[in-house]
Amino acid sequence: MLLREVEYARPGSVDEAIRLLVSNEGARALAGGQTLVNVMKARAASPDVLVDLNRLDDLRAISVSGETLQLGAMATYTQIMDSSEVEVSRPILAEVAAQIADVQVRNRGTIGGNVCSNDPTNHLPPLLVAVGASMTIRSEAGERTVPAEEFFLGVYMTVVGEGELLTSVSVPAAANAADGFASVTIGRDGTCIANAAASLAGGSPRIALGCVDAVPVLLTPNGTDEESIRKAVADAALDPPSDVHAPADYRRHLAEICAVRAVAQAAERGP
């Protein structure tokens, strides 16, 4: 289906992008377009102005500063997969980025777009919660930083408000981090039916489940043995959606399996 007519702006700076978002009610940031353009084609979203972030090279940078890996919101999955900074400071990000969809989506899709769209089946929201990431958001009023577990509000909803831009995602650098990720997908490289990310890097285990609620579900089990993990998932009293791919009961079961697998993978890599 053809897009409805829409105005298009291509700012040259983050400040200009924010000015455009503030001064045009109904304006939306355009990152890789891999979600936004599709929902516009389906008429599920109909912004009046697209503010294209693709000229903002500052937002593409990936760097390590002290103990922190900093990823610009416009860093693509392919960039993350190829980044030596990611490889040495938190390789799980590259590993999971490589599992997202196909080459075209990975070349265009960005970490910022992935988390700002907050599709509950996306790979990165649970991963970034598990590794203790934080998000930096800019507006005309200044900058604020929000921990990943407070960033996601609901299906397709985050704390990024109108007139605001996510500018970067920070992840604690941990060269030999004990991180893991497991998913069950619809076919190879397909959408996740259930997924789980685990990190044992900070001492106590953090597991974030995806696809079972509107936002990632963070669990902190008492131990890393299978029984403790299964108990933590059961105690979360998940109420996942039923759909053509999986009834709620089966999705609950898959969440448990993915959590156990993600922790096992993390433990194998532990220092």
Ligand SMILES: Cc1cc2nc3c(=O)[nH]c(=O)nc-3n(C[C@H](O)[C@H](O)[C@H](O)COP(=O)(O)OP(=O)(O)OC[C@H]3O[C@@H](n4cnc5c(N)ncnc54)[C@H](O)[C@@H]3O)c2cc1C
């Ligand atoms: C065929 C196909 C299969 C896919 N499979 C998967 C999958 O298995 N796993 C997965 O995780 N994803 C999957 N995706 C989604 C893909 O990862 C998208 O790239 C991602 O969800 C959105 O990123 P984007 O850069 O394309 O953002 P866009 O589509 O450009 O934007 C998405 C939303 O985020 C907002 N936004 C973007 N950047 C910012 C910012 N910096 N600040 C504020 N708001 C911003 C936009 O306004 C828009 O509302 C798939 C997509 C396709 C087309």
